[in-house]
Amino acid sequence: MNEWTDYRSTVARKEAQIAEREHQVDRACSEKERPTREAGAADKNRVGVQTQRDRELKKGGKVTWMREEAQELEKVVIKLRTQAENKEGAIKDEEAARDASGRELSKVRPSSPLVACFNVG
Numbered sequence: 864m865n866e867w868t869d870y871r872s873t874v875a876r877k878e879a880q881i882a883e884r885e886h887q888v889d890r891a892c893s894e895k896e897r898p899t900r901e902a903g904a905a906d907k908n909r910v911g912v913q914t915q916r917d918r919e920l921k922k923g924g925k926v927t928w929m930r931e932e933a934q935e936l937e938k939v940v941i942k943l944r945t946q947a948e949n950k951e952g953a954i955k956d957e958e959a960a961r962d963a964s965g966r967e968l969s970k971v972r973p974s975s976p977l978v979a980c981f982n983v984g
Contacts, residue, residue, distance in 0.1 A: 870971070873971050874968065874971060874972065877964055877967055877968035877971060878968065880964040881961055881964045881965055881968065884957055884958075884960050884961030884964055885961055887957045888954055888957040888958055888961060891950055891953045891954045891957055892950075892954055894950055895947055895950035895951060895954065898943045898944075898946035898947045898950065899943075899947045901943045902940055902943035902944050902947060905936055905939045905940045905943060906940045908936055909933060909936035909937055909939075909940055912929060912932050912933045912936055913933050915929060916929035916930060916932075916933055
């Protein structure tokens, strides 16, 4: 009976690990969406500033200010894209950990001789 208790405890622990990993993957996915949206908006702003800068270049106006503004927006775009890539890496890591926990759980379930005795599974 002690083996049965150990088995059930192991299964419950692995199922909790899988649930936690799935929660972490979901959270990482939602955290990735914000930097991705912001990167798109910043890139759109950058294009707009560059377009306006090009128009001003033809006029000979606020060239230096616009060039600096375009460079700042480019930095923001790069930063946000890097954040999105980091989140993507975290998602892949969490998915791999979740899959590993699932494989461990599948190894535990069929390997117990008590499964057949108690008709669990």
